[in-house]
Amino acid sequence: MNDNPGLLLATLAASLLVAPLIFLLPERAWLARTSINLGAALLKLGLVALMVAGVARGDSYAFGFTVVEGVSFQLRADPLGIMFAGLSSLLWLFTTLYAIGYLEGSPNRKRFFGFFSLCVASTLGIAQAGNLFTFLLFYELLTLSTYPLVVHRGTPKALAAGATYLRYTVTGGVLLLIAVVALHALAGEVNFGQREVLADLGPEYHPMLIGIFVLLMLGLGVKAALVPLHGWLPQAMVAPAPVSALLHAVAVVKAGAFGIVRVVYDVYGIALSYELGLLTGLAIAASFTILYGSLRALAQVDIKRRLAFSTVSQVSYIMLGISLFGPMGTIAGLAHLLHQGLMKVTLFFCAGNYAEELGIHRIDELDGVGRRMPGTSLAFTMGALGMIGIPPLVGFLSKWYLGMGAIQAGMPWVIAVLVASSLLNAAYFLPILYRLWFKPGPLEGVGAWPEERRLGRLETSAWLLWPALATAAFSLLAGVFAGLPFSPLSWASLIATQEYLP
Amino acid sequence: MSLAHMLLLTVAWPLAMAALVAGTLAWRHGRALIEQRSSGRYVVPPGIAGDWPYRWRVALWVSAPLPALGVALALPEASLTLDWWLLGGEWRLDGTRRALLGFTALLWALAGGYAHGYLGGKARRARHGDPDAERDLQAFVLLWPLTLAGNLMLIVAEDIASFYTGFAIMTFAAYGLVVNAGSREAYRGGRAYLIMAILGEGMILAGLLWAAASAETLTLTGLREGLAVAPQANAMAALLWLGFGVKAGVIGLHVWLPLAHPVAPTPASAVLSGAMIKAGLLGWWQTLPLGLTALAGLGRVVMIAGLVAAFGAALYGVTQRHPKAVLAYSSVSQMGMMTTLVGLALIAPSLWPVLAPALVLFAVHHGLNKGALFLGVGITEHPPRLPGWLLWLLLALPALSLAGALASGLIAKWVLKAGLYDAGWSWLVTLLTWAALGTSLLMARTLWCQAHAWREARRHGAAPAPLSMTLAWALCALLAAAVPWWLTLPEAPAGAVQAADLPPWGELPGLLWPVMLGAVVTAALVVACHLEPRLHTRISRAERLPPGDLWPLYVRLASSLSGPLRRGVARLSNAQETVQDLAAGCGRHAMVWLTALQRWEAWLRRWAVPLMVLLGGGLWLVLAG
DSSP states (O other), X not given: OOOSHHHHHHHHHHHHTHHHHHHHSOTTOHHHHHHHHHHXXXXXXXXXXXXXXXXXXXXXXXEEEEEETTEEEEEEEOHHHHHHXXXXXXXXXXXXXXXXXXXXXXXXXXXXXXXHHHHHHHHHHHHHBOXXXXXXXXXXXXXXXXXXXXXXXXXXXXXXHHHHXXXXXXXXXXXXXXXXXXXHHHHSOOBTTOXXXXXXXXXXXXXXXXXXXXXXXXXXXXXXXXXXXXXXXXXXXXXXXXXXXXXXXXXXXXXXXXXXXXXXXXXXXXXXXXXXXXXXXXXXXXXXXXXXXXXXXXXXXXXXXXXXXXXXXXXXXHHHHHHSOSHHHHHHXXXXXXXXXXXXXXXXXXXXXXXXXXXXXXXXXXXXHHHHOHHHHHHHHHHHHHHHTOTTXXXXXXHHHHHHHHHHTTOTHHHHHXXXXXXXXXXXXXXXXXXXXXXXXXXXXXXXXXXXXXXXXXXXXXXXXXXXXXXXXXXXXXXXXXXXXXXXXXXXXXXXXXXXXX | OOTTHHHHHHHHHHHHHHHHHHHHHHHHHHHHHHHHGGGSSOOOOTTSSTTTTTSTHHHHHHTTTHHXXXXXXXXXXXXXXXXXXXXXXXXXXXXXXHHHHHHHHHHHHHHHHHHXXXXXXXXXXXXXXXXXXXXXXXXXXXXXXXXXXXXXXXHHBOBHHHHHHHHHHHHHHHHHHHGGGOSHHHHHHHHHHHHHHHHHHHHHHHHHHHHHHHHTOSBHHHHHHHHHHOTTHHHHHHHHHHHHHHHHTOTTTTTHHHHHHHHSOHHHHHHIIIIIHHHHHHHHHHHSOTTTOOOHHHHHHHHHHHHHHHHHHHHHHTTOOSHHHHHHHHHHHHHHHHHHHHHHHHHOGGGHHHHHHHHHHHHHHHHHHHHHHHHHHHHHHSOOSOOXXXXXXXXXXXXXXXXXXXXXXXXXXXXXXXXXXXXXXXXXXXXXXXXXXXXXXXXXXXXXXXXXHHHHHHHTTOOOOOHHHHHHHHHHHHHHHTHHXXXXXXXXXXXXXXXXXXXXXXXXXXXXXXXXXXXXXXXXXHHHHHHOHHHHHHHHHHTTOOTTTTHHHHHHHHHHHHHHHHHHHHHHHHHHHHHHHHHHHHHHHHHHHHHHHHHHHHHHHHTHHHHXXXXXXXXXXXXXX
16 A cells, blocks of 8 residues: 655645744745745655656556544545646646746735745645545635635725635635535545445435535536636635735635546546536536636636636636536546646736736726737737637647537537637637737826836746746747647646546 | 758748747847936837838848749648647648639738838938837837738638637737727727637637537538538528627628728738738638538528628728729729628539639739739828839739639639520629629729829929839739649539639620729729719718728627626626625724623623622522522
8 A cells, every 4th residue: 555655745734834834934034935835846846757657658556544443544546636636736837937026025025925835835745635534624724724715904894804814714624624524424435536335336325416416516617617606716805916826726626526537537437427427417507607608708807806706717628528427528627627727827927917017906907918918918818718728729629629518419509618618718718818909008098007017127026926937938849849748738638638538 | 850840931031030030129229228227217218119120131131022922832732730839730731722822922922012001201311310110110020020921820720719810820920910900090090900809719719619519520521511411501601700700791790891901001901902801711611511501501501691792892892082092992892792602602512612712712802913003002191203104004914804804703603604605594694794894994094093192292393113113013923813824722622613714705794894894984984973963972981981991880789788798797786785785894893892791801800709699609508598
């Protein structure tokens, strides 16, 4: 059982042990804190890369001990988990860089970075969890460690958003707990990947299994922002931009989506989920969320709120993908887990840049910004076009595989959902791009920036600019070179092959 | 590095040019920013793009389509597999692609040379610190090679993903070219262009996904073959037809053409109307099961739509006052004829071997001549120092050719007519011939508008066009007329008329009467207007018809539909917020309750001893009793 636990634990420790270290450092120790943060992020990325190579070779990594009889703590690295770990480590690096620049000179940085590390550590735990119990532990830790980040600014609005966040996530957590306990009572301990346990239960248990599945979806759906459980996400956009990036792209929303992926593939198994008719329900819920989120996004005037509703819509692509029975749908859902992260983190970085450099929060203030901040605006453009699904950006690949999966699963109506969502995405992103690049702004003598600061030698501080450009470049390269090994798409295909060709 | 890698170069070279422009702009922008650091506030540095048309870079910039031209003229049939690219790239050069690639690259090259002269004034203003000129110039020099790259990629692509990528890059980058002038009309035209294009992209995506997934294929050939046997072929093909129809100007979806083409800078209009519009046709070509199976129902709809466009656009077009608007309607009309032929191929697949080469010739001929005509509009606005007869000869050449009076137009008409007659579709030939009368009238109208513009320009003493403009336009007109003789076109089956064959003398009257009639009608109208002023005022009234005919109607329709939708979404979001507030309210109530419990607890604490004594006494009584 305990093969290669060292690497696994070292990866977890790299971010988990950083948190107390940062809490111990004094507030003004900028250099020490920054170097610890970045060092840990780089170390973790390296370790995860090692494990990616190892898993690709066929090595297995696992660690576990029994907590009480019948309940054990399990960590392991399988292709699915390592994919999520890779995504969060990569984006964590960029988000850390960004956060350092973003919070420069603001108070309470120690608290921020401490909880930030804790948050990422729990994400990694979620990625490496080997059973539902371990998953639940880290899932709850994530909820708690994110709260201080959401309310970081301490304004009444932030506190209200934090309260909403807790109300939603804690309720979701309770439902999840009930479901996990019920599953334990029904089938004993189920490690991820032991799909036969539930499949062998026999038809008399099926109503019970369906009920537990619905409970699990409700619990996980809160974080994954399935409509109508999404209410906390648009409110939480009052948090600082790096936190939004964390919520929307790196950790929280993704943890929910990842949990759903785990439940469908590794607890119930895709065959049983299909047999119980659970996938159709999930597909309908996801489709509704996709359209509803896009429609709501159209009406928003605040940049980050529009992006938040866009997340609601885009994350459901993942659920839609896994609800399409067949390898193509699986590839779509898993690849989109990575693709959406890359694109959305870029968009939030850019929104943060506009707010920091020019004081812009509303869409109608964006006129002519492309000339003032071309690098940021280019990154935003790439993210937005990717979201619409324009090739060669990654969003197109997700759409393509979703469409293929829809036909494979015999649900051609999903294509109509996809196209409608693409059109809506275009309808709420293209006006922004139009304002950025084509409308005359303050540089042409029309109006003025709300609050211009010159943060750096270039268009804005280098800490803010380069992460946005880097993630934008990744979302382009991951599309252009999708055919190479270790691209998100190839990795997702690898997992899908394992899933369908045992 | 095999010869086939030249195909990669055709796309990579323009992309490299775009990257070069972007890199230079970024570098200069960054340097200016760093220099301005001390002053605090950021000001746009002047002349970032201003030297583009003047330094050696212009040669590089104009060279963007040249590898493609070289490939089309010299490379043998080739195919290239790119495993790393998207879903797996497969690019190919065959007969049809060669013809389209050749004419597209040539038109882009000539229009690029023309643009160099056209933008000279703007570059001068940009160097002297005019921010608007600077902005327009930056956008133009950056987006031009990008649009070109998309256009070339979609031609050489054999895999669906590359094709769609090229199509999308071209569509979106061209928006920047359409609105380049920055005027209100430009943005209105651009809006129409973009909205229609996105609707088209949506339908294309739906059609491609549906058809490709059903056929489980990644290549266009596989898609066509799959479509030929698919049970819902009519629906899939209809989606694809409509989706690409936006670009090809199918009637009803054509509204963006007359709005966008007149407002774009002239070289951009030339490539929009000459080369990019053919992307729609190529889309049909590559995705519809032409020659593989009959889709009679759809075919009839396509054919009728094509004929309506051929006649309707001609009728509406002659009322337009702006020569570019007239030309845009002429494009709709000409594309209508091509649409008719596509519809015919859907009805009678056995005709396709004869029809395909004729259609390629028609497309290439129309593309280059329309390009020359658009470039000519800029020439009449800035008449170069040429003798009048030469100028008007070169202006009339593409117009006459498009009307089918001579050169490539005559040949194209002859090839088509011969093929259709042999197959027994003489009524269609008659209709198309009558449509050619419409073309003649449109061409007459164009020349008439141009003559007007020319007189105005001479009266105001407009600056003569720079040499590069004149040269590019003259070359385009000449090469367009001679296209069947210099470009290798796909061969027709043995026995049919080949693309380079001249029609026999006996056929000429049958081919030429529409042009003649058109000329007579025009002359009669001109004379009548001179003699009878009331007729003239009545005609001027017709001239008030706006370009973009149905667009205002669509806008009104969309806004009346979006209202209920918006209200519905608002109601849903209100409901969700109500539930959230309700939950929060319940939470507050629960808290009040809990606080009340605390009070009870305090009371209990205070009375703990007496209560316990009481309880103990009670117990004792019960147990003892």
